[in-house]
Amino acid sequence: MLTEFRIVILNKMVYKQQSTHNRFFSEDVRREVVKKIESRQLSITQASREYAVSPSSIYNWMYRYSLYLKKGIRVVMEKKSQKEKLKSLQEKIDQLERAVGQKQMEIDILKKTLELGSEQVGFDIKKKYAGKSSSGSKTTVKNMGTKSK
Numbered sequence: 001m002l003t004e005f006r007i008v009i010l011n012k013m014v015y016k017q018q019s020t021h022n023r024f025f026s027e028d029v030r031r032e033v034v035k036k037i038e039s040r041q042l043s044i045t046q047a048s049r050e051y052a053v054s055p056s057s058i059y060n061w062m063y064r065y066s067l068y069l070k071k072g073i074r075v076v077m078e079k080k081s082q083k084e085k086l087k088s089l090q091e092k093i094d095q096l097e098r099a100v101g102q103k104q105m106e107i108d109i110l111k112k113t114l115e116l117g118s119e120q121v122g123f124d125i126k127k128k129y130a131g132k133s134s135s136g137s138k139t140t141v142k143n144m145g146t147k148s149k
Helices: 027-038 044-051 055-065 080-121 125-129
Strands: 005-010 013-018
Touching: 027 044, 027 055, 044 055, 080 125
Parallel strands: none
Antiparallel strands: 005 013
């Protein structure tokens, strides 16, 4: 849609002014513009230029007639790479949780085997053959050959 301009000459300078007239767009036209924007046939700026309406008016139409964009609803946009990164991290977490679960099952089986073996032998194998428990966080050094007085 083209708009009318009139030329104003002030102090030897030429200015273009848009003629002032009010236009009214029917609800059907507004819905059609919003539908085109949502289907990505038009961008906000293209619609603004084509219909000679300010972008803020287009946004108001979007808030009023859009199926997806409503006031008070936050839409989070993220790059595909971020989405893929989150997905791969979630897969890694799932994989690690499975591994921890398998290791816990192995520990439970070994404990049960140790229990059953202790019952058959008649003494506690764990107490007799297991050394001092170590947290594994520090190295231990045995002092051999030194006696304390």
